[in-house]
Amino acid sequence: MSAIPRILAFVDLAPRAGGSIISLQLLAQGLAARRCPENGAAPCYRLAVILNAANPAVTRYRDSGAFAGGVQTIGSRQGLGDAYPALVEQARSSGALSRLRQAPTFKAAWQSAGMVVRLAREILPQARRLRAVLARQHPDLVHFNDIVPVSRAGILAASWLHRPIVCHVRALDPLTWFDRWLTRRVDGFIYISQAVADQQRRAGAQARRGLVVPNAVNLDDFPSALRPGALRQELSIAHDAFVVGSLGRLVTWKGHQVALTAFAALTQQCPTAHLLIAGAPDVAEPGLEHELRELAAQLNISDRVTFAGQRDDVPQVLATLDVLCHCAIEPEPFGRVVIEGMAARRPVIASAAGGVVEIIESGVNGLLVPPGDSAALAAALTDLWQHPLKAATLAAAGRQRVETHYTLAQHVAGVEAMYNDILGSVGP
Known part of the structure; x- marks a missing residue:
């Protein structure tokens, strides 16, 4: 590993201090303590993170001292549901449309159309904002701390910048056609359990690299x-x-x-x-x-x-x-x-x-x-x-x-194995 610290940018836009936020802070503590073999005084990594501005964990992250690259925030509706105009909401809740949406063919078309609308209204604008923040951080690798469906904008942003991407999959969620397309842009998937790995593969995720790294405690x-x-x-x-x-x-x-x-x-x-x-x-x-x-x-x-x-x-x-x-x-x-x-x-x-x-x-x-x-x-x-x-x-x-x-040292070693595989393949 190079004596020059690798810059890692983490992205987690959860609106609250849940399990992913706790897990990421533990991982960051472990990574920040790592020292390079070539120079025992030099850190292996310089960590930066982008969080949802609404998350109360922002203060705790800033006080942790683990993120020498800074704690940035960005406005996001992640976890708050979709916001539709009143007429659309009225149509969505109508009995006739609700019944029609149960038909498989119409349901598939409805979901595809919804994804196109969401892409134009939310995902692309947020991707442009994230690209600007990530560009200032100059990361060697971008680590998304949750599943593809909640990391869509970030994956687009990192791919526009041609940065290696890790997606830390922490949920048993289905994938849309757009999510399956995005998985091709991810260099490595870290799964928190074998159950998650199996479910994501069944859902159609196309993983160049996949590794099960269980969560840990300090x-x-x-x-x-x-x-x-x-x-x-x-x-x-x-x-x-x-x-x-x-x-x-x-x-x-x-x-x-x-x-x-x-x-x-x-x-x-x-x-x-x-x-x-x-x-x-x-x-x-x-x-x-x-x-x-x-x-x-x-x-x-x-x-x-x-x-x-x-x-x-x-x-x-x-x-x-x-x-x-x-x-x-x-x-x-x-x-x-x-x-x-x-x-x-x-x-x-x-x-x-x-x-x-x-x-x-x-x-x-x-x-x-x-x-x-x-x-x-x-x-x-x-x-x-x-x-x-x-x-x-x-x-x-x-x-x-x-x-x-389930120790922190084991967890950090597993994540580093993924980093080294990816960064070794792309060079310094």
């Missing part, structure tokens, strides 16, 4: 010294409560309703049970927290449920729990919270779908239950409450699994 963030007392006091949770936790954005597919229903069944057996739900409402479903609170009231468990909102102290939240539940009702691309819970030495019960089944061996380092099966989840919770030695054994094995498979 084990230093999860020391054994973390104790539950302070946060339980802050949240008015009894010190001797059996605390079940569910962490993640408040979106329907994350399955908080399953957690509530299963927890209600647990309370029939466990008199000290308490449920802690940590996560912010998603912009796509702003009313979901109210619906979940109503469900808790219907289940007569409101006094045993705490909605903690967005928390930036995830290790401390996890240390407060006795059990972590991952309750997604749809396949999870990876399941960052799962390895975080395992790193925090907490037993994890998770939905058996998507990337999660690549992490947990049920009965060995955690428990798996069918997605959406609140009865199975309730049974697993009751089992761990009744058998604390089993819970401790699973927790210890979970921590060991993270130490051997």
Whole structure:
């Protein structure tokens, strides 16, 4: 590797501080610490990043010190849905058109036309803005921190500048005809799980290079010294409560309703049970927290449920729990919270779908239950409450699994392998 730092430009236009933003910051910390073999004092990389101006993580990124090349922002509607004129919205929601859109031929034509409109109204203008920002950074490689459908404008911009492109695929999303065309302009795909890699290939992605690099945690963030007392006091949770936790954005597919229903069944057996739900409402479903609170009231468990909102102290939240539940009702691309819970030495019960089944061996380092099966989840919770030695054994094995498979050093090495392959093929 050259002693001259390679300039890496990252692009993530997510509107909120979700999993991709957390993962990117960890990766940046690891890459910024890398030193070149030819000169141990010289950094291997100079990092720059472009973020959505609406993302509250911008300040945290600027304070991190990892981005010597700067933290730039750009306005973006990513994650906020399409904005249509009133007449178009009225037509889209009309009953007749809704029925017609179910016909396969019309549906395909409708989606193709929609992509053309979106290309003209949103993607191309944003691509031109991104090209201008990227041109000022002079990157050796541009790393898009999410799937092709949300990186369309950036991929166009980087390809116009003839820069090598990496796309970090973090979701199980379909690809349009335009997305499949864009995949030909990507030099390398990094998949966060084998489940994602398989799904993207089935969707028609044409990858010159593809590599599965699982997400990671910084084990230093999860020391054994973390104790539950302070946060339980802050949240008015009894010190001797059996605390079940569910962490993640408040979106329907994350399955908080399953957690509530299963927890209600647990309370029939466990008199000290308490449920802690940590996560912010998603912009796509702003009313979901109210619906979940109503469900808790219907289940007569409101006094045993705490909605903690967005928390930036995830290790401390996890240390407060006795059990972590991952309750997604749809396949999870990876399941960052799962390895975080395992790193925090907490037993994890998770939905058996998507990337999660690549992490947990049920009965060995955690428990798996069918997605959406609140009865199975309730049974697993009751089992761990009744058998604390089993819970401790699973927790210890979970921590060991993270130490051997999901460390930051392993993650950085995997990403660097992709960089070296691409940059080696294009020269300095």
